[in-house]
Amino acid sequence: MSGKRPGIWRFFLLQSSRNDRTIDGLGFFYAIHPFLKALADDEGQLREMAGRHAGYFNANPIMAPYIAGAVMNLETRRKAGEDITAERIERAKSALSSALTARGDYFFDVILLPFALTIGSIFAIYHSYIGPVIFLAIYNLYHLQSRIGGYGAGLFNGEDVWRELARTLFRAQSYLAGCAAFVSGVFGALVFLRAWNFGGPRLVIWGIFAVAGVSLMRLKFNILWTVLAAFAATALFLSSW
Amino acid sequence: MTSILAASVLGGLLAVEHRSSLRLMVSQPLVGGLLTGILLGAALQGFIAGAFFQILFLGHVQVRGERSPDLPSGGVAAAALYILASRDSGGAPPVDGGIMVWSMLIAILVAGLGMYFNAIWCARSAGLADRALEHARGGRFREASSIHLSMLAVHFLYGFTVIFAALAAGRPLAAWAAGKPGLIDAGPPGLILLLIPFVGIGSILRIHLAKSHAFWLASGFLLTAIAVMIWR
Numbered sequence: 001m002s003g004k005r006p007g008i009w010r011f012f013l014l015q016s017s018r019n020d021r022t023i024d025g026l027g028f029f030y031a032i033h034p035f036l037k038a039l040a041d042d043e044g045q046l047r048e049m050a051g052r053h054a055g056y057f058n059a060n061p062i063m064a065p066y067i068a069g070a071v072m073n074l075e076t077r078r079k080a081g082e083d084i085t086a087e088r089i090e091r092a093k094s095a096l097s098s099a100l101t102a103r104g105d106y107f108f109d110v111i112l113l114p115f116a117l118t119i120g121s122i123f124a125i126y127h128s129y130i131g132p133v134i135f136l137a138i139y140n141l142y143h144l145q146s147r148i149g150g151y152g153a154g155l156f157n158g159e160d161v162w163r164e165l166a167r168t169l170f171r172a173q174s175y176l177a178g179c180a181a182f183v184s185g186v187f188g189a190l191v192f193l194r195a196w197n198f199g200g201p202r203l204v205i206w207g208i209f210a211v212a213g214v215s216l217m218r219l220k221f222n223i224l225w226t227v228l229a230a231f232a233a234t235a236l237f238l239s240s241w
Numbered sequence: 242m243t244s245i246l247a248a249s250v251l252g253g254l255l256a257v258e259h260r261s262s263l264r265l266m267v268s269q270p271l272v273g274g275l276l277t278g279i280l281l282g283a284a285l286q287g288f289i290a291g292a293f294f295q296i297l298f299l300g301h302v303q304v305r306g307e308r309s310p311d312l313p314s315g316g317v318a319a320a321a322l323y324i325l326a327s328r329d330s331g332g333a334p335p336v337d338g339g340i341m342v343w344s345m346l347i348a349i350l351v352a353g354l355g356m357y358f359n360a361i362w363c364a365r366s367a368g369l370a371d372r373a374l375e376h377a378r379g380g381r382f383r384e385a386s387s388i389h390l391s392m393l394a395v396h397f398l399y400g401f402t403v404i405f406a407a408l409a410a411g412r413p414l415a416a417w418a419a420g421k422p423g424l425i426d427a428g429p430p431g432l433i434l435l436l437i438p439f440v441g442i443g444s445i446l447r448i449h450l451a452k453s454h455a456f457w458l459a460s461g462f463l464l465t466a467i468a469v470m471i472w473r
Contacts (some may be wrong), residue, residue: 015262017392021367022374027262027453029377030389047380054377054385078454090408101305109303113266114448117299124292125438131292132272139266147264154335181454184445185461191438193469198435207439212444215450224310224353230403230440231297231349235342238433 005035009149011068014061021056024064028057032068039075049075054088059097060104062146069154070161077158092159099162107173112142114181118187125190142169163218204235242462245412247280249405250319255313256400257393260359266397270295270316277320283327290323290341291316293437294348300444311355312451314400319348325408338433339419349409351403358399366392 014027014101032053040046059067078084123131130206146169152160190213195203212232217226255268255276266272274291278284293315303309322344327337373388447460 010256012263013261013390013393015260016396017366017370017373017389018260018363019365019367019370022370026370026373026377026385026389029374030386033377033382041288043380043457046339047378050380051378054374061264071292084424096411101259105305114300114445115304116443117269117271117295121292121296121438121441124288124296125272125434127289129275129284129288130437132275132288135269135271136266143264143266177454178457181449181457182461184442184449185458185463186437186465187445187461188442189462189465189469191442193466195435195439200433203435207442211443211446214244214440215446218300218444218447222307223298224349224356226444227297227440228349228353229439230443231345234433234436234440235346237436238338238342241432 007031008065008148010014011061011065011147011151014064022059023056023058024058025055028059028064028068029054030063032071035072036075039072039079052090057093057097058101060101060108062108062143063097063100063104063150065147065150066100066154066161066165067093069151069156070096070158071154072135072151073155073158075154096161097160100165103165103170103173105161107170107176108143111177111180112139113175114131115183118180118183122183122187122190125194142172145169210234243283244325245405245408248277248317248408249401251277251280251403252314252317252404253309253397255317256311256396257315259311260396263417267357268313268316270298270319273313274320278324281321281324283324286324286327287320287358288414289434290320290344293341294345295348296441297345297349298352298444299441300447302377302448308356308360310352311403312352314355314403314407315348315352317400317404318351318411318423319344321404321408322347322411322415323378323411326419329412329416330420335423336340337419340415341433342402343415343418344411347407347415351407354403356402362395374419387455414468 010031014024014031017026019025029050033050036049036053037046040049071089074084074089074092078089116135119138120131120135123134153164157164192204192207195207214230216225217229255273258265259268267276270291274294275284275288277291278287281287298310298312301309323340324342326340330337330340369388373385377385449455
């Protein structure tokens with residue numbers, strides 16, 4: 001496999017032209033173009049490959065380098081004479097986008113981001129600047145690993161790249177999920193203890209109602225309206241203090 | 242005016258970081274508030290406002306296909322408004338609750354505005370992206386790339402404009418409203434900072450109340466409570 005990586009940084013701009021029709025299609029083409037250019041022998045071949053990859057693309061942006069690497073693996077093998085059709089490449093791109101996005105969204109957005117933010121918030125309630133530092137370090141440890149190493153992993157493993165991810169990144173998922181829940185429990189306990197120390201049972205009872213109210217509202221309403229309503233209620237409670 | 246311009250430029254840059262999928266997370270209010278504070282010469286105030294704005298949305302998970310609030314712009318607005326309105330009111334106790342309340346309310350509205358702007362932009366820019374893809378298929382790669390990159394300018398301009406407008410209008414409003422007796426009495430200094438995290442806990446519970454997480458959630462809560470009580 002060719003080891004040329006002329007534009008890894010382009011994956012960091014993948015979603016700049018996100019839209020409702022082709023989603024990140026233009027961004028994916030922008031990111032993959034230098035790799036296609038490095039592979040093509042002439043302008044005609046480049047145009048033919050571009051025609052196949054300038055279209056719809058919808059995937060988790062952190063997983064996109066893995067998908068691009070796998071696509072380039074197939075393109076390279078096709079060019080070398082292996083029996084790989086354009087349809088197979090398209091199918092692989094589509095299948096990998098769905099599978100890796102489902103896992104990537106869960107890992108990065110549901111587990112890792114709230115986990116790192118909760119740790120940062122624990123320090124923040126004590127006004128400690130170390131919170132943002134820890135938050136950035138935890139998140140980017142996994143994020144940059146995927147963004148920078150993803151293309152190479154995809155290029156090396158081709159369509160089997162998800163196996164590599166299951167062996168490395170997603171193995172961390174189960175224990176990180178437990179850690180995220182544990183840290184949220186720590187955060188909750190600290191918030192309630194601080195409230196008890198400052199305002200006694202009255203503040204704690206308000207806290208219990210607020211937590212229950214927000215949890216129930218989130219079942220029906222989106223986060224913005226829930227937060228707005230909860231914050232307005234908090235402001236009214238302050239006035240009655 | 243210089244402070245408003247500086248915060249607006251930062252708002253624009255963080256909007257680019259957020260929308261371009263750079264995803265280094267420096268645009269999250271926890272970090273963005275601190276950056277705003279450093280820029281405006283009040284690091285601690287900016288950090289507190291940004292961090293507590295973040296805590297309000299702690300349980301927010303971006304679901305694919307669902308519009309989500311523009312937290313980076315909200316974070317900069319919360320921090321900058323809090324700093325500038327506190328200055329206007331002639332210095333304040335460590336945490337001026339009234340100004341904090343009004344800054345947060347305006348920042349939540351800014352975050353909501355960003356959500357709707359992005360929805361409209363994603364619908365409207367589809368035609369432009371289609372044209373760029375046509376260029377790509379026709380071999381005019383430079384034109385396709387230019388259109389893709391030019392959209393970064395839209396994100397910057399949106400971030401810049403919304404922060405500029407929020408600060409220009411919100412700064413006197415927050416200072417006036419906080420000083421007006423009877424409108425919202427924010428109670429003792431610091432009380433608001435004890436109440437905001439309850440909202441965050443409520444929203445994050447939704448993620449961790451699943452059967453597989455509940456044990457760890459309860460363990461974290463109980464162990465911390467016991468440890469703090471023993472420590473005291």
